[in-house]
Amino acid sequence: MDIQQLNFTYPGLDTPSLRGINLRIAPGERVAIIGRSGSGKSTLARLIMGLHTPTEGQILLDGLDLRQIDVADLRSQIGYVSHDMPLLAGSLRDNLTLGAHYVSDERMLEVAQLTGAHELARQHPLGFDRPVGERGQLLSGGQRQMVLMARALLLDPPILLFDEPTSALDNSTEDTLRQHLKAWANGKTLLLITHRMSMLSLVERLVVLDHGRVVADGPKAAVIEALRKGHIGQASV
Numbered sequence: 001m002d003i004q005q006l007n008f009t010y011p012g013l014d015t016p017s018l019r020g021i022n023l024r025i026a027p028g029e030r031v032a033i034i035g036r037s038g039s040g041k042s043t044l045a046r047l048i049m050g051l052h053t054p055t056e057g058q059i060l061l062d063g064l065d066l067r068q069i070d071v072a073d074l075r076s077q078i079g080y081v082s083h084d085m086p087l088l089a090g091s092l093r094d095n096l097t098l099g100a101h102y103v104s105d106e107r108m109l110e111v112a113q114l115t116g117a118h119e120l121a122r123q124h125p126l127g128f129d130r131p132v133g134e135r136g137q138l139l140s141g142g143q144r145q146m147v148l149m150a151r152a153l154l155l156d157p158p159i160l161l162f163d164e165p166t167s168a169l170d171n172s173t174e175d176t177l178r179q180h181l182k183a184w185a186n187g188k189t190l191l192l193i194t195h196r197m198s199m200l201s202l203v204e205r206l207v208v209l210d211h212g213r214v215v216a217d218g219p220k221a222a223v224i225e226a227l228r229k230g231h232i233g234q235a236s237v
């Protein structure tokens with residue numbers, strides 16, 4: 001993935017939320033994107049998913065501008081989970097497969113087991129047909145995250161883009177998921193947005209955003225050291 005001179009301003013706003021972002025991410029690389037609240041992390045993720053169009057600059061995937069890639073293709077390339085993503089008011093199954101009817105029950109069960117979402121089916125007489133409620137309100141925040149992560153893994157995409165995937169999980173569930181994630185991400189490109197130090201064990205490279213700019217980018221240990229010494233603005237995990 002190659003992000004070039006990316007600027008983005010939300011419609012109706014004066015201040016850009018992303019400024020001059022340049023990032024090249026090699027296949028198989030594991031990168032965390034950190035930075036304070038409002039620094040632009042989720043905005044960057046949404047641009048990578050084609051949910052917003054760059055104001056200036058471009059994002060290339062395998063040399064192709066995102067704008068040339070079909071939304072369905074993008075979904076099979078990038079497994080995306082975001083902290084502000086609601087579930088649909090359907091069944092657990094609908095939410096795991098998102099209407100991808102060609103997906104086998106075995107595959108659905110497999111990914112549900114990977115994230116622990118299968119427990120939600122086991123606990124309910126309707127199993128995978130249990131309703132999740134409007135925006136998934138019948139589930140807890142952590143349970144919704146398990147469903148979203150299972151969905152992201154369903155099509156076995158080469159890239160995982162996880163925006164705060166564990167923000168609503170308790171420590172022990174997060175520990176378990178982190179170990180699983182290490183295995184799932186094996187051989188894949190991982191872009192992980194997180195405020196949790198513990199999650200950084202999954203990556204080798206750290207990118208720090210501050211006020212919509214990249215203020216640091218490099219090997220994890222070097223960036224953490226620079227943050228500790230206060231060499232990188234006010235950005236923090």
Ligand code: ATP
Pocket residue numbers: 010013017035036037038039040041042043044
């Ligand atoms: P957090 O760690 O709290 O999730 P973040 O780094 O993900 O923060 P973003 O959500 O990308 O931050 O927000 C970056 C900037 O863009 C903020 O100033 C925010 O107010 C603004 N912003 C985010 N979403 C929108 C939106 N839908 N419309 C207008 N402005 C937005």
Ligand code: MG
Pocket residue numbers: 041042043163
């Ligand atoms: Mg965010």
